[in-house]
Amino acid sequence: MNQSLIFDMDGTLFQTDKILEVSLDDTFNYLRSLDQWEAVTPIDKYREIMGVPLPKVWEALLPNHDTEIRDKMNDHFLIRLVENIRSGKGAIYPNVEEIFEYLKEKGCSIYIASNGLIEYLDAIVTYYQLDKWVTETFSIQQIQTLDKADLVKMISQKYKINKAAVVGDRLSDINAAKENGFVSIGCNFDFAREEELAEADFVIDNLLELKELIHHVR
Known part of the structure:
Protein backbone atom coordinates (compact mmCIF):
# COMPACT_ATOMS: atom_id res chain seq x y z
CA MET A 1 0.00 0.00 0.00
CA ASN A 2 2.97 2.30 0.65
CA GLN A 3 0.94 4.23 3.22
CA SER A 4 1.99 5.60 6.58
CA LEU A 5 0.09 6.07 9.81
CA ILE A 6 1.43 8.43 12.46
CA PHE A 7 -0.05 7.78 15.88
CA ASP A 8 -0.27 9.94 18.95
CA MET A 9 0.64 8.11 22.17
CA ASP A 10 -1.29 9.47 25.19
CA GLY A 11 -5.00 8.87 24.94
CA THR A 12 -4.58 7.13 21.58
CA LEU A 13 -2.31 4.13 22.07
CA PHE A 14 -1.59 4.35 25.80
CA GLN A 15 -4.29 4.61 28.46
CA THR A 16 -2.56 7.43 30.30
CA ASP A 17 -5.43 7.85 32.75
CA LYS A 18 -4.49 4.59 34.47
CA ILE A 19 -1.27 6.12 35.83
CA LEU A 20 -1.98 9.83 35.54
CA GLU A 21 -3.79 10.48 38.80
CA VAL A 22 -1.48 8.46 41.03
CA SER A 23 1.63 9.96 39.42
CA LEU A 24 0.30 13.51 39.61
CA ASP A 25 -0.91 13.10 43.18
CA ASP A 26 2.50 11.83 44.22
CA THR A 27 4.12 14.82 42.52
CA PHE A 28 1.88 17.31 44.30
CA ASN A 29 2.49 15.53 47.60
CA TYR A 30 6.15 16.22 46.96
CA LEU A 31 5.29 19.86 46.26
CA ARG A 32 3.35 19.96 49.56
CA SER A 33 6.38 18.57 51.37
CA LEU A 34 8.27 21.62 50.10
CA ASP A 35 5.53 23.86 51.51
CA GLN A 36 4.75 25.03 47.97
CA TRP A 37 1.16 23.71 47.68
CA GLU A 38 -1.89 23.46 49.95
CA ALA A 39 -4.86 22.85 47.64
CA VAL A 40 -6.08 19.55 46.17
CA THR A 41 -4.18 17.97 43.29
CA PRO A 42 -5.44 19.64 40.05
CA ILE A 43 -6.16 16.40 38.21
CA ASP A 44 -9.23 17.83 36.42
CA LYS A 45 -7.19 20.77 35.14
CA MET A 50 -4.04 16.70 28.23
CA GLY A 51 -1.98 16.46 25.06
CA VAL A 52 0.07 19.63 25.39
CA PRO A 53 3.84 19.42 25.97
CA LEU A 54 4.84 19.01 29.63
CA PRO A 55 6.51 22.44 29.95
CA LYS A 56 3.16 24.00 29.05
CA VAL A 57 1.42 21.66 31.49
CA TRP A 58 3.41 23.03 34.40
CA GLU A 59 2.87 26.61 33.28
CA ALA A 60 -0.86 25.91 33.46
CA LEU A 61 -0.85 23.92 36.71
CA LEU A 62 1.64 26.14 38.54
CA PRO A 63 1.11 29.63 37.09
CA ASN A 64 2.35 31.33 40.28
CA HIS A 65 5.48 29.23 40.73
CA ASP A 66 8.91 29.96 39.31
CA THR A 67 10.67 27.98 36.60
CA GLU A 68 12.89 26.16 39.09
CA ILE A 69 9.90 24.67 40.92
CA ARG A 70 8.14 23.79 37.66
CA ASP A 71 11.25 22.02 36.38
CA LYS A 72 11.59 20.13 39.67
CA MET A 73 7.97 18.98 39.49
CA ASN A 74 8.35 18.02 35.83
CA ASP A 75 11.35 15.83 36.69
CA HIS A 76 9.58 14.20 39.63
CA PHE A 77 6.42 13.58 37.59
CA LEU A 78 8.41 11.96 34.80
CA ILE A 79 10.14 9.64 37.27
CA ARG A 80 6.82 8.56 38.76
CA LEU A 81 5.23 8.01 35.33
CA VAL A 82 8.12 5.84 34.16
CA GLU A 83 8.14 3.83 37.40
CA ASN A 84 4.41 3.17 37.08
CA ILE A 85 4.78 2.09 33.46
CA ARG A 86 7.63 -0.29 34.27
CA SER A 87 5.67 -1.78 37.17
CA GLY A 88 2.77 -2.59 34.83
CA LYS A 89 0.24 -0.14 36.24
CA GLY A 90 -0.58 1.36 32.83
CA ALA A 91 -2.16 -0.24 29.77
CA ILE A 92 -2.35 0.20 26.04
CA TYR A 93 -5.79 0.57 24.49
CA PRO A 94 -7.71 -2.52 23.35
CA ASN A 95 -6.73 -3.81 19.91
CA VAL A 96 -3.46 -1.85 19.58
CA GLU A 97 -1.49 -5.01 18.85
CA GLU A 98 -4.15 -6.38 16.51
CA ILE A 99 -4.41 -3.21 14.42
CA PHE A 100 -0.62 -2.81 14.30
CA GLU A 101 -0.28 -6.39 13.08
CA TYR A 102 -2.97 -5.79 10.46
CA LEU A 103 -1.35 -2.58 9.22
CA LYS A 104 2.06 -4.19 8.90
CA GLU A 105 0.56 -7.10 6.97
CA LYS A 106 -1.00 -4.55 4.59
CA GLY A 107 2.39 -2.94 4.03
CA CYS A 108 1.73 0.22 6.03
CA SER A 109 4.49 2.00 7.92
CA ILE A 110 3.76 2.96 11.52
CA TYR A 111 5.24 5.89 13.44
CA ILE A 112 4.54 7.54 16.78
CA ALA A 113 4.56 11.33 17.21
CA SER A 114 3.97 12.38 20.79
CA ASN A 115 4.10 15.41 23.06
CA GLY A 116 5.54 13.05 25.68
CA LEU A 117 9.18 13.12 26.69
CA ILE A 118 11.72 10.67 25.28
CA GLU A 119 12.27 8.67 28.48
CA TYR A 120 8.53 8.32 29.02
CA LEU A 121 7.89 7.16 25.45
CA ASP A 122 10.80 4.72 25.58
CA ALA A 123 9.33 3.17 28.73
CA ILE A 124 5.98 2.56 27.02
CA VAL A 125 7.45 1.28 23.75
CA THR A 126 9.82 -1.06 25.60
CA TYR A 127 7.31 -2.42 28.12
CA TYR A 128 4.66 -3.17 25.49
CA GLN A 129 7.20 -4.12 22.78
CA LEU A 130 5.63 -1.72 20.30
CA ASP A 131 8.85 -1.53 18.32
CA LYS A 132 7.86 -4.87 16.76
CA TRP A 133 5.58 -2.77 14.56
CA VAL A 134 6.63 0.86 14.97
CA THR A 135 9.35 2.12 12.64
CA GLU A 136 10.35 4.98 14.95
CA THR A 137 8.95 6.95 17.88
CA PHE A 138 9.33 10.73 17.90
CA SER A 139 9.11 13.05 20.91
CA ILE A 140 8.23 16.73 21.00
CA GLN A 141 11.62 17.15 22.67
CA GLN A 142 13.14 16.73 19.22
CA ILE A 143 11.44 19.91 17.97
CA GLN A 144 12.43 23.32 19.28
CA THR A 145 9.02 24.83 18.54
CA LEU A 146 7.16 22.22 20.65
CA ASP A 147 4.63 22.12 17.80
CA LYS A 148 3.32 18.70 16.81
CA ALA A 149 2.79 19.85 13.22
CA ASP A 150 6.54 20.46 13.00
CA LEU A 151 7.20 17.06 14.54
CA VAL A 152 5.02 15.34 11.93
CA LYS A 153 6.77 17.38 9.24
CA MET A 154 10.12 16.10 10.51
CA ILE A 155 8.88 12.51 10.26
CA SER A 156 7.57 13.02 6.73
CA GLN A 157 10.83 14.58 5.60
CA LYS A 158 13.02 11.91 7.20
CA TYR A 159 11.06 9.04 5.68
CA LYS A 160 9.96 10.83 2.50
CA ILE A 161 6.29 10.25 3.29
CA ASN A 162 3.72 11.41 0.75
CA LYS A 163 0.64 9.47 1.87
CA ALA A 164 -0.20 9.44 5.56
CA ALA A 165 -2.84 9.73 8.22
CA VAL A 166 -2.31 11.18 11.68
CA VAL A 167 -4.29 9.29 14.32
CA GLY A 168 -4.89 11.02 17.64
CA ASP A 169 -7.39 12.22 20.19
CA ARG A 170 -6.70 15.96 20.43
CA LEU A 171 -6.77 19.05 18.22
CA SER A 172 -2.97 19.16 18.06
CA ASP A 173 -3.04 15.81 16.21
CA ILE A 174 -5.76 16.96 13.83
CA ASN A 175 -3.96 20.21 13.09
CA ALA A 176 -0.66 18.37 12.60
CA ALA A 177 -2.34 16.29 9.90
CA LYS A 178 -3.95 19.26 8.17
CA GLU A 179 -0.81 21.41 8.17
CA ASN A 180 1.13 18.60 6.50
CA GLY A 181 -1.56 17.71 3.96
CA PHE A 182 -2.38 14.37 5.60
CA VAL A 183 -5.64 12.71 6.59
CA SER A 184 -6.73 13.33 10.18
CA ILE A 185 -8.37 10.54 12.16
CA GLY A 186 -9.74 11.52 15.56
CA CYS A 187 -9.98 8.97 18.36
CA ASN A 188 -13.05 9.35 20.54
CA PHE A 189 -11.29 8.03 23.62
CA ASP A 190 -10.76 9.18 27.22
CA PHE A 191 -9.38 12.69 26.72
CA ALA A 192 -11.12 13.55 23.45
CA ARG A 193 -13.33 16.62 23.18
CA GLU A 194 -16.32 16.72 20.84
CA GLU A 195 -15.56 20.19 19.49
CA GLU A 196 -12.01 19.13 18.61
CA LEU A 197 -13.00 15.85 16.99
CA ALA A 198 -15.41 17.81 14.79
CA GLU A 199 -12.34 19.14 12.95
CA ALA A 200 -11.10 15.66 11.97
CA ASP A 201 -11.65 14.03 8.57
CA PHE A 202 -12.79 10.84 10.30
CA VAL A 203 -13.61 9.85 13.89
CA ILE A 204 -13.26 6.36 15.36
CA ASP A 205 -14.43 4.81 18.62
CA ASN A 206 -12.19 1.76 18.31
CA LEU A 207 -8.77 1.33 16.72
CA LEU A 208 -10.02 -1.62 14.67
CA GLU A 209 -12.10 0.84 12.64
CA LEU A 210 -8.83 1.84 10.98
CA LYS A 211 -9.13 -1.28 8.86
CA GLU A 212 -11.98 0.40 7.01
CA LEU A 213 -10.26 3.77 6.74
CA ILE A 214 -6.76 3.09 5.50
CA HIS A 215 -7.88 3.22 1.86
CA HIS A 216 -8.64 6.91 2.49
CA VAL A 217 -4.99 7.61 3.22
CA ARG A 218 -3.80 9.71 0.32
Whole structure:
Protein backbone atom coordinates (compact mmCIF):
# COMPACT_ATOMS: atom_id res chain seq x y z
CA MET A 1 0.00 0.00 0.00
CA ASN A 2 2.97 2.30 0.65
CA GLN A 3 0.94 4.23 3.22
CA SER A 4 1.99 5.60 6.58
CA LEU A 5 0.09 6.07 9.81
CA ILE A 6 1.43 8.43 12.46
CA PHE A 7 -0.05 7.78 15.88
CA ASP A 8 -0.27 9.94 18.95
CA MET A 9 0.64 8.11 22.17
CA ASP A 10 -1.29 9.47 25.19
CA GLY A 11 -5.00 8.87 24.94
CA THR A 12 -4.58 7.13 21.58
CA LEU A 13 -2.31 4.13 22.07
CA PHE A 14 -1.59 4.35 25.80
CA GLN A 15 -4.29 4.61 28.46
CA THR A 16 -2.56 7.43 30.30
CA ASP A 17 -5.43 7.85 32.75
CA LYS A 18 -4.49 4.59 34.47
CA ILE A 19 -1.27 6.12 35.83
CA LEU A 20 -1.98 9.83 35.54
CA GLU A 21 -3.79 10.48 38.80
CA VAL A 22 -1.48 8.46 41.03
CA SER A 23 1.63 9.96 39.42
CA LEU A 24 0.30 13.51 39.61
CA ASP A 25 -0.91 13.10 43.18
CA ASP A 26 2.50 11.83 44.22
CA THR A 27 4.12 14.82 42.52
CA PHE A 28 1.88 17.31 44.30
CA ASN A 29 2.49 15.53 47.60
CA TYR A 30 6.15 16.22 46.96
CA LEU A 31 5.29 19.86 46.26
CA ARG A 32 3.35 19.96 49.56
CA SER A 33 6.38 18.57 51.37
CA LEU A 34 8.27 21.62 50.10
CA ASP A 35 5.53 23.86 51.51
CA GLN A 36 4.75 25.03 47.97
CA TRP A 37 1.16 23.71 47.68
CA GLU A 38 -1.89 23.46 49.95
CA ALA A 39 -4.86 22.85 47.64
CA VAL A 40 -6.08 19.55 46.17
CA THR A 41 -4.18 17.97 43.29
CA PRO A 42 -5.44 19.64 40.05
CA ILE A 43 -6.16 16.40 38.21
CA ASP A 44 -9.23 17.83 36.42
CA LYS A 45 -7.19 20.77 35.14
CA TYR A 46 -4.60 18.35 33.80
CA ARG A 47 -7.25 16.33 31.99
CA GLU A 48 -8.51 19.52 30.32
CA ILE A 49 -5.09 20.30 28.85
CA MET A 50 -4.04 16.70 28.23
CA GLY A 51 -1.98 16.46 25.06
CA VAL A 52 0.07 19.63 25.39
CA PRO A 53 3.84 19.42 25.97
CA LEU A 54 4.84 19.01 29.63
CA PRO A 55 6.51 22.44 29.95
CA LYS A 56 3.16 24.00 29.05
CA VAL A 57 1.42 21.66 31.49
CA TRP A 58 3.41 23.03 34.40
CA GLU A 59 2.87 26.61 33.28
CA ALA A 60 -0.86 25.91 33.46
CA LEU A 61 -0.85 23.92 36.71
CA LEU A 62 1.64 26.14 38.54
CA PRO A 63 1.11 29.63 37.09
CA ASN A 64 2.35 31.33 40.28
CA HIS A 65 5.48 29.23 40.73
CA ASP A 66 8.91 29.96 39.31
CA THR A 67 10.67 27.98 36.60
CA GLU A 68 12.89 26.16 39.09
CA ILE A 69 9.90 24.67 40.92
CA ARG A 70 8.14 23.79 37.66
CA ASP A 71 11.25 22.02 36.38
CA LYS A 72 11.59 20.13 39.67
CA MET A 73 7.97 18.98 39.49
CA ASN A 74 8.35 18.02 35.83
CA ASP A 75 11.35 15.83 36.69
CA HIS A 76 9.58 14.20 39.63
CA PHE A 77 6.42 13.58 37.59
CA LEU A 78 8.41 11.96 34.80
CA ILE A 79 10.14 9.64 37.27
CA ARG A 80 6.82 8.56 38.76
CA LEU A 81 5.23 8.01 35.33
CA VAL A 82 8.12 5.84 34.16
CA GLU A 83 8.14 3.83 37.40
CA ASN A 84 4.41 3.17 37.08
CA ILE A 85 4.78 2.09 33.46
CA ARG A 86 7.63 -0.29 34.27
CA SER A 87 5.67 -1.78 37.17
CA GLY A 88 2.77 -2.59 34.83
CA LYS A 89 0.24 -0.14 36.24
CA GLY A 90 -0.58 1.36 32.83
CA ALA A 91 -2.16 -0.24 29.77
CA ILE A 92 -2.35 0.20 26.04
CA TYR A 93 -5.79 0.57 24.49
CA PRO A 94 -7.71 -2.52 23.35
CA ASN A 95 -6.73 -3.81 19.91
CA VAL A 96 -3.46 -1.85 19.58
CA GLU A 97 -1.49 -5.01 18.85
CA GLU A 98 -4.15 -6.38 16.51
CA ILE A 99 -4.41 -3.21 14.42
CA PHE A 100 -0.62 -2.81 14.30
CA GLU A 101 -0.28 -6.39 13.08
CA TYR A 102 -2.97 -5.79 10.46
CA LEU A 103 -1.35 -2.58 9.22
CA LYS A 104 2.06 -4.19 8.90
CA GLU A 105 0.56 -7.10 6.97
CA LYS A 106 -1.00 -4.55 4.59
CA GLY A 107 2.39 -2.94 4.03
CA CYS A 108 1.73 0.22 6.03
CA SER A 109 4.49 2.00 7.92
CA ILE A 110 3.76 2.96 11.52
CA TYR A 111 5.24 5.89 13.44
CA ILE A 112 4.54 7.54 16.78
CA ALA A 113 4.56 11.33 17.21
CA SER A 114 3.97 12.38 20.79
CA ASN A 115 4.10 15.41 23.06
CA GLY A 116 5.54 13.05 25.68
CA LEU A 117 9.18 13.12 26.69
CA ILE A 118 11.72 10.67 25.28
CA GLU A 119 12.27 8.67 28.48
CA TYR A 120 8.53 8.32 29.02
CA LEU A 121 7.89 7.16 25.45
CA ASP A 122 10.80 4.72 25.58
CA ALA A 123 9.33 3.17 28.73
CA ILE A 124 5.98 2.56 27.02
CA VAL A 125 7.45 1.28 23.75
CA THR A 126 9.82 -1.06 25.60
CA TYR A 127 7.31 -2.42 28.12
CA TYR A 128 4.66 -3.17 25.49
CA GLN A 129 7.20 -4.12 22.78
CA LEU A 130 5.63 -1.72 20.30
CA ASP A 131 8.85 -1.53 18.32
CA LYS A 132 7.86 -4.87 16.76
CA TRP A 133 5.58 -2.77 14.56
CA VAL A 134 6.63 0.86 14.97
CA THR A 135 9.35 2.12 12.64
CA GLU A 136 10.35 4.98 14.95
CA THR A 137 8.95 6.95 17.88
CA PHE A 138 9.33 10.73 17.90
CA SER A 139 9.11 13.05 20.91
CA ILE A 140 8.23 16.73 21.00
CA GLN A 141 11.62 17.15 22.67
CA GLN A 142 13.14 16.73 19.22
CA ILE A 143 11.44 19.91 17.97
CA GLN A 144 12.43 23.32 19.28
CA THR A 145 9.02 24.83 18.54
CA LEU A 146 7.16 22.22 20.65
CA ASP A 147 4.63 22.12 17.80
CA LYS A 148 3.32 18.70 16.81
CA ALA A 149 2.79 19.85 13.22
CA ASP A 150 6.54 20.46 13.00
CA LEU A 151 7.20 17.06 14.54
CA VAL A 152 5.02 15.34 11.93
CA LYS A 153 6.77 17.38 9.24
CA MET A 154 10.12 16.10 10.51
CA ILE A 155 8.88 12.51 10.26
CA SER A 156 7.57 13.02 6.73
CA GLN A 157 10.83 14.58 5.60
CA LYS A 158 13.02 11.91 7.20
CA TYR A 159 11.06 9.04 5.68
CA LYS A 160 9.96 10.83 2.50
CA ILE A 161 6.29 10.25 3.29
CA ASN A 162 3.72 11.41 0.75
CA LYS A 163 0.64 9.47 1.87
CA ALA A 164 -0.20 9.44 5.56
CA ALA A 165 -2.84 9.73 8.22
CA VAL A 166 -2.31 11.18 11.68
CA VAL A 167 -4.29 9.29 14.32
CA GLY A 168 -4.89 11.02 17.64
CA ASP A 169 -7.39 12.22 20.19
CA ARG A 170 -6.70 15.96 20.43
CA LEU A 171 -6.77 19.05 18.22
CA SER A 172 -2.97 19.16 18.06
CA ASP A 173 -3.04 15.81 16.21
CA ILE A 174 -5.76 16.96 13.83
CA ASN A 175 -3.96 20.21 13.09
CA ALA A 176 -0.66 18.37 12.60
CA ALA A 177 -2.34 16.29 9.90
CA LYS A 178 -3.95 19.26 8.17
CA GLU A 179 -0.81 21.41 8.17
CA ASN A 180 1.13 18.60 6.50
CA GLY A 181 -1.56 17.71 3.96
CA PHE A 182 -2.38 14.37 5.60
CA VAL A 183 -5.64 12.71 6.59
CA SER A 184 -6.73 13.33 10.18
CA ILE A 185 -8.37 10.54 12.16
CA GLY A 186 -9.74 11.52 15.56
CA CYS A 187 -9.98 8.97 18.36
CA ASN A 188 -13.05 9.35 20.54
CA PHE A 189 -11.29 8.03 23.62
CA ASP A 190 -10.76 9.18 27.22
CA PHE A 191 -9.38 12.69 26.72
CA ALA A 192 -11.12 13.55 23.45
CA ARG A 193 -13.33 16.62 23.18
CA GLU A 194 -16.32 16.72 20.84
CA GLU A 195 -15.56 20.19 19.49
CA GLU A 196 -12.01 19.13 18.61
CA LEU A 197 -13.00 15.85 16.99
CA ALA A 198 -15.41 17.81 14.79
CA GLU A 199 -12.34 19.14 12.95
CA ALA A 200 -11.10 15.66 11.97
CA ASP A 201 -11.65 14.03 8.57
CA PHE A 202 -12.79 10.84 10.30
CA VAL A 203 -13.61 9.85 13.89
CA ILE A 204 -13.26 6.36 15.36
CA ASP A 205 -14.43 4.81 18.62
CA ASN A 206 -12.19 1.76 18.31
CA LEU A 207 -8.77 1.33 16.72
CA LEU A 208 -10.02 -1.62 14.67
CA GLU A 209 -12.10 0.84 12.64
CA LEU A 210 -8.83 1.84 10.98
CA LYS A 211 -9.13 -1.28 8.86
CA GLU A 212 -11.98 0.40 7.01
CA LEU A 213 -10.26 3.77 6.74
CA ILE A 214 -6.76 3.09 5.50
CA HIS A 215 -7.88 3.22 1.86
CA HIS A 216 -8.64 6.91 2.49
CA VAL A 217 -4.99 7.61 3.22
CA ARG A 218 -3.80 9.71 0.32
